[in-house]
Amino acid sequence: MSTDRDPKKDQVRLAKAREVLLKRQAELEEMLKILAAEETSDGQVQDLGDQALSSSMESLRQSLQNTEREEYNMILRALDAVKDGSYGICIDCELEISEKRLKYYPNAVRCLACQEAAENG
């Protein structure tokens, strides 16, 4: 499509994306640290009500931790892509992912059309 890609503009775009990704990475690291700390703070004597509450809190914490970890891994992958210059290129159709999409989903690896296709099986 765009045969006249401006490498200078690409550099700016990649640098900006890297900045956003690193910031998000730091946030996630912080969250994962907090979640991991909560994991080890258990082990006090609890009555039954507390146990029920704490087990639902525990499953909530775990699903949150999984989500955060998943996003963290995606950020790492995106940072790798920034490094090798493939960032912002759809892994399926190999076209550029729109800037607007990357702004909202800096770790997107697919363009909108391919993402929807992937999600719908």
Ligand SMILES: [Zn+2]
């Ligand atoms: Zn695509």
